[in-house]
Amino acid sequence: xxxxxxxxxxxxxxxxxxxxxxxxxxxxxxxxxxxxxxxxxxxxxxxxxxxxxxxxxxxxxxxxxxxxxxxxxxxxxxxxxxxxxxxxxxxxxxxxxxxxxxxxxxxxxxxxxxxxxxxxxxxxxxxxxxxxxxxxxxxxxxxxxxxxxxxxxxxxxxxxxxxxxxxxxxxxxxxxxxxxxxxxxxxxxxxxxxxxxxxxxxxxxxxxxxxxxxxxxxxxxxxxxxxxxxxxxxxxxxxxxxxxxxxxxxxxxxxxxxxxxxxxxxxxxxxxxxxxxxxxxxxxxxxx
Amino acid sequence: xxxxxxxxxxxxxxxxxxxxxxxxxxxxxxxxxxxxxxxxxxxxxxxxxxxxxxxxxxxxxxxxxxxxxxxxxxxxxxxxxxxxxxxxxxxxxxxxxxxxxxxxxxxxxxxxxxxxxxxxxxxxxxxxxxxxxxxxxxxxxxxxxxxxxxxxxxxxxxxxxxxxxxxxxxxxxxxxxxxxxxxxxxxxxxxxxxxxxxxxxxxxxxxxxxxxxxxxxxxx
Numbered sequence: 001x002x003x004x005x006x007x008x009x010x011x012x013x014x015x016x017x018x019x020x021x022x023x024x025x026x027x028x029x030x031x032x033x034x035x036x037x038x039x040x041x042x043x044x045x046x047x048x049x050x051x052x053x054x055x056x057x058x059x060x061x062x063x064x065x066x067x068x069x070x071x072x073x074x075x076x077x078x079x080x081x082x083x084x085x086x087x088x089x090x091x092x093x094x095x096x097x098x099x100x101x102x103x104x105x106x107x108x109x110x111x112x113x114x115x116x117x118x119x120x121x122x123x124x125x126x127x128x129x130x131x132x133x134x135x136x137x138x139x140x141x142x143x144x145x146x147x148x149x150x151x152x153x154x155x156x157x158x159x160x161x162x163x164x165x166x167x168x169x170x171x172x173x174x175x176x177x178x179x180x181x182x183x184x185x186x187x188x189x190x191x192x193x194x195x196x197x198x199x200x201x202x203x204x205x206x207x208x209x210x211x212x213x214x215x216x217x218x219x220x221x222x223x224x225x226x227x228x229x230x231x232x233x234x235x236x237x238x239x240x241x242x243x244x245x246x247x248x249x250x251x252x253x254x255x256x257x258x259x260x261x262x263x264x265x266x267x268x269x270x271x272x273x274x275x276x277x278x279x280x281x282x283x284x285x286x287x288x
Numbered sequence: 289x290x291x292x293x294x295x296x297x298x299x300x301x302x303x304x305x306x307x308x309x310x311x312x313x314x315x316x317x318x319x320x321x322x323x324x325x326x327x328x329x330x331x332x333x334x335x336x337x338x339x340x341x342x343x344x345x346x347x348x349x350x351x352x353x354x355x356x357x358x359x360x361x362x363x364x365x366x367x368x369x370x371x372x373x374x375x376x377x378x379x380x381x382x383x384x385x386x387x388x389x390x391x392x393x394x395x396x397x398x399x400x401x402x403x404x405x406x407x408x409x410x411x412x413x414x415x416x417x418x419x420x421x422x423x424x425x426x427x428x429x430x431x432x433x434x435x436x437x438x439x440x441x442x443x444x445x446x447x448x449x450x451x452x453x454x455x456x457x458x459x460x461x462x463x464x465x466x467x468x469x470x471x472x473x474x475x476x477x478x479x480x481x482x483x484x485x486x487x488x489x490x491x492x493x494x495x496x497x498x499x500x501x502x503x504x505x506x507x508x
Contacts, residue, residue: 039480043432043435045400045428045429046404046429046433048431050407050408051408052404052405052410053407053410054412056393056405057409057412059412077401077404080395080401084385085387087384102481110326144474
């Protein structure tokens with residue numbers, strides 16, 4: 001997914017005079033030199049400030065770095081330089097929750113989507129496939145709004161077209177609805193293969209598709225939300241969608257705990273119960 | 289662009305009218321000069337220095353009365369708006385909001401944000417002046433911008449440091465020296481002397497490096 005982003009961003013620089021790219025060392029070599037590519041060194045607050053200044057001058061800034069350094073370290077600059085100034089940018093992170101498991105907690109950022117979602121006015125995309133990343137990124141360039149795109153090494157086997165809330169599998173009337181966000185779709189499909197559930201896919205989590213979720217649940221009452229980042233990040237959105245609809249919600253994701261392990265992404269996925277076996281166990285205990 | 293509007297507006301107000309405009313903002317007949325540390329710099333910028341295509345970013349959003357008074361004198365902020373300063377529906381708050389306030393190019397109040405935005409704008413070739421305070425320089429984010437702008441020779445950027453010696457731990461050996469080490473042209477002028485300010489702030493067409501003008505005013 002990351003290599004696809006670098007290919008597409010280089011094309012965007014060549015094709016669209018509005019596009020300007022800001023990096024803080026990470027990704028600098030892959031994007032390469034261009035008059036509108038500004039690498040500010042390891043200075044993430046400046047990265048966001050520069051993006052805001054470019055937007056002030058009518059450019060479409062794309063800022064890119066590792067997840068914790070793009071979102072968490074300069075978070076107040078997202079809030080003020082972009083949000084409060086009402087300036088737009090496309091922020092594209094790499095690293096997700098635990099792609100760099102081996103690098104430890106400093107490089108693991110399961111809180112990122114919650115941190116961005118807390119700020120008003122952001123569109124948040126969590127693509128599950130390189131083709132989705134390309135499409136969502138290209139679609140973000142013409143605007144002047146604030147967009148966060150979260151890339152990950154975890155990818156689904158195939159792309160899902162449409163971008164919005166897509167029902168991939170219907171259950172019997174009243175069956176539980178499992179919503180897979182981004183790269184959780186593959187393990188969700190594996191975990192639900194023998195179960196009478198509906199499965200929906202979601203790559204754009206903000207704004208949240210309240211109406212589509214309600215329509216997909218129809219006469220059902222049970223919702224399972226599987227997010228590849230902090231568990232419950234979108235739970236309040238589900239509550240808003242279903243405020244007139246009695247329901248039960250199981251929100252799966254990375255648990256809210258300091259997690260002191262290295263290793264590999266798949267090991268972390270399994271430890272957090274986000275692989276097929278873990279999701280299957282959770283479904284078994286939640287669904288009667 | 290707001291500066292072009294200010295130049296086109298051609299009001300009757302001059303520097304001597306600023307005290308009465310400030311009275312409408314604050315209700316005070318007398319003004320503590322320390323709270324108006326930026327007044328002369330702002331006046332000289334808007335009256336003598338800024339051109340139609342230029343941008344000014346006030347990073348030090350604390351104590352914006354002088355800024356609003358100058359914008360009112362230059363016909364950008366409606367004079368009647370001054371009376372409601374800080375009230376619920378006012379366009380003019382204790383820290384400026386660029387979405388609300390006419391003439392304000394940057395929302396500020398949290399210190400250390402303006403220089404980064406100014407750097408981004410200046411990278412496009414835009415001539416940008418950014419005003420910070422000496423205490424504001426305590427924030428490390430400023431130095432990210434100072435270092436980078438110096439390394440890339442961002443000659444379209446001018447930083448004005450209004451220095452009223454209010455930084456808690458001070459700047460031993462001087463603010464200018466720090467900017468110079470990072471590749472800036474830096475000089476200190478009397479922040480109340482309009483001729484000195486004008487001479488220092490006017491654009492230098494031959495500049496190859498960013499400029500830092502330390503405008504020294506009375507200590508708080």
